[in-house]
Amino acid sequence: MEADLTPPRGERYRRLSLWWDGLPGPIGVRAPLDGDTEVDVAVVGGGLTGLWTAYYLTEADPGLSVAVLERDVAGFGASGRNGGWCSALFSVSESSLDKRCGPGSGRAQRLAMEATVREVGRVVAAEGIECGFHQGGTVVLARTPAQLARTHEEIAEARSRGIGEDDLAFLSPAEATERVGATAVLGGTFTPHCAAVDPARLVRGLADVVERRGVRIHEQTEVTSIAPGVVTTTRGTVRARTVVRATEGYTRTLAGLEREVIPVYSLMIATEPLGDAFWAEHGLADRQTFADHRHLVIYGQRTEDGRIAFGGRGAPYHFGSTIRPDYDRDDTVHEALRRTLVELFPALSDAAITHRWGGPLGIARDWFSSVGMDRGTRMAWAGGYVGDGLSTTNLAGRTLADLIAGRDSDLTRLPWVNHRSPRWEPEPLRYVGINAGLRLAGSADRAEDRAGRRCRPGADRR
Numbered sequence: 077m078e079a080d081l082t083p084p085r086g087e088r089y090r091r092l093s094l095w096w097d098g099l100p101g102p103i104g105v106r107a108p109l110d111g112d113t114e115v116d117v118a119v120v121g122g123g124l125t126g127l128w129t130a131y132y133l134t135e136a137d138p139g140l141s142v143a144v145l146e147r148d149v150a151g152f153g154a155s156g157r158n159g160g161w162c163s164a165l166f167s168v169s170e171s172s173l174d175k176r177c178g179p180g181s182g183r184a185q186r187l188a189m190e191a192t193v194r195e196v197g198r199v200v201a202a203e204g205i206e207c208g209f210h211q212g213g214t215v216v217l218a219r220t221p222a223q224l225a226r227t228h229e230e231i232a233e234a235r236s237r238g239i240g241e242d243d244l245a246f247l248s249p250a251e252a253t254e255r256v257g258a259t260a261v262l263g264g265t266f267t268p269h270c271a272a273v274d275p276a277r278l279v280r281g282l283a284d285v286v287e288r289r290g291v292r293i294h295e296q297t298e299v300t301s302i303a304p305g306v307v308t309t310t311r312g313t314v315r316a317r318t319v320v321r322a323t324e325g326y327t328r329t330l331a332g333l334e335r336e337v338i339p340v341y342s343l344m345i346a347t348e349p350l351g352d353a354f355w356a357e358h359g360l361a362d363r364q365t366f367a368d369h370r371h372l373v374i375y376g377q378r379t380e381d382g383r384i385a386f387g388g389r390g391a392p393y394h395f396g397s398t399i400r401p402d403y404d405r406d407d408t409v410h411e412a413l414r415r416t417l418v419e420l421f422p423a424l425s426d427a428a429i430t431h432r433w434g435g436p437l438g439i440a441r442d443w444f445s446s447v448g449m450d451r452g453t454r455m456a457w458a459g460g461y462v463g464d465g466l467s468t469t470n471l472a473g474r475t476l477a478d479l480i481a482g483r484d485s486d487l488t489r490l491p492w493v494n495h496r497s498p499r500w501e502p503e504p505l506r507y508v509g510i511n512a513g514l515r516l517a518g519s520a521d522r523a524e525d526r527a528g529r530r531c532r533p534g535a536d537r538r
């Protein structure tokens with residue numbers, strides 16, 4: 077089905093994020109499903125999980141009929157709004173995977189994630205998806221004594237697992253500051269296993285690629301329920317041998333799945349393009365993604381056009397797992413992010429913040445991302461990536477392609493395959509518990525920050 081390129085239908089999506097705003101050309105909206113149909117595989121959700129799955133399914137078997145059903149437009153969800161870290165991070169630590177799934181599980185998952193960063197780079201080059209993919213690695217700074225202690229623990233743990241300097245290096249204060257010229261730097265770590273990307277150009281480009289391969293993408297098509305062999309939408313019924321759930325933070329909108337994966341918001345801001353003088357003084361020459369070791373996650377990247385895109389958690393969880401467009405913007409959280417960015421880089425105190433946005437990511441009750449398929453019902457799923465889904469969706473897509481085809485592979489033996497997370501508690505327990513956890517993380521960071529300032533007067537005025 078051809079895209080309807082008439083503005084302003086697609087243009088309204090530009091407000092979703094900096095990345096959407098920068099998409100070249102008019103934004104097309106694809107036609108919805110037009111009545112009942114039948115396919116081999118029906119994929120619910122047109123984010124990176126759904127599209128990578130369609131990509132690898134059709135790569136292995138070009139004759140397979142695949143339909144992607146998307147309520148809004150491809151890339152509408154977290155996939156088109158995130159921080160653009162295509163990293164090897166996984167929601168469960170290596171040692172915890174070993175404990176829960178057997179010795180060697182953590183290492184296998186880590187190596188698969190590292191290979192996934194390279195695989196995303198390979199595909200975007202092969203398919204000509206211009207998303208600014210650049211593998212400059214990640215620097216995580218230590219900016220308080222408590223953060224420095226966690227950095228040393230991380231390095232010690234890595235070395236005890238045989239992870240060497242090449243994969244995770246300790247940075248002295250001078251080395252860390254040279255890479256990321258922030259204030260109060262006491263040290264840090266560097267891993268090469270991360271690329272910075274423009275996520276909207278990645279997900280929209282991938283949608284075009286799979287469509288050219290014959291995958292039907294039906295946008296403006298809301299799925300109301302899924303069951304073995306049948307997907308019910310507001311535009312007709314889709315019968316399919318295999319049904320894939322790829323709805324992540326929005327999973328609760330499907331009947332009966334209200335407590336599987338919950339939406340938690342992450343919010344972001346972006347500066348105006350910064351001049352050469354700023355970059356000469358503040359590093360990030362290789363477009364390394366950056367963060368620090370605080371509890372309430374922050375993340376940043378130098379964009380291809382020389383801005384800083386910067387985000388963090390801290391937005392409250394909304395009662396009943398509700399998702400609303402106005403939750404994407406929160407003045408208090410956006411202002412706190414701006415203040416944190418200026419604390420890191422005081423030279424940005426007068427820089428204009430041109431974009432403020434956010435979106436829901438998905439969290440399973442045990443924070444354990446998973447991918448799988450029930451062989452009996454042929455109902456498949458992937459998600460619960462927390463904030464590390466950009467690359468993990470690619471691993472999920474390749475794994476689902478193997479599971480759906482019935483191929484036993486190294487991928488289908490990874491520890492996250494067919495993991496079943498418990499369901500979340502009913503409300504109001506969920507609301508009280510999650511928001512208490514968020515508040516605790518925030519106050520622990522503030523206490524560590526205060527203690528750090530007392531130890532090193534003036535250290536934050538670099």
Ligand SMILES: Cc1cc2nc3c(=O)[nH]c(=O)nc-3n(C[C@H](O)[C@H](O)[C@H](O)COP(=O)(O)OP(=O)(O)OC[C@H]3O[C@@H](n4cnc5c(N)ncnc54)[C@H](O)[C@@H]3O)c2cc1C
Nearest residue numbers: 121123124125147153154155158159161299326464465466
């Ligand atoms: C602000 C922010 C920053 C982030 N930063 C990073 C980062 O830097 N690195 C990283 O690795 N991860 C990051 N993440 C997480 C990452 O973006 C996600 O894990 C990943 O994009 C999930 O992809 P997905 O396809 O599974 O879900 P989504 O991209 O959310 O896609 C789900 C799709 O399903 C559609 N849908 C939902 N319900 C229905 C329905 N009933 N019918 C039809 N369609 C439906 C939605 O419209 C949506 O398009 C971030 C997330 C956010 C919100």
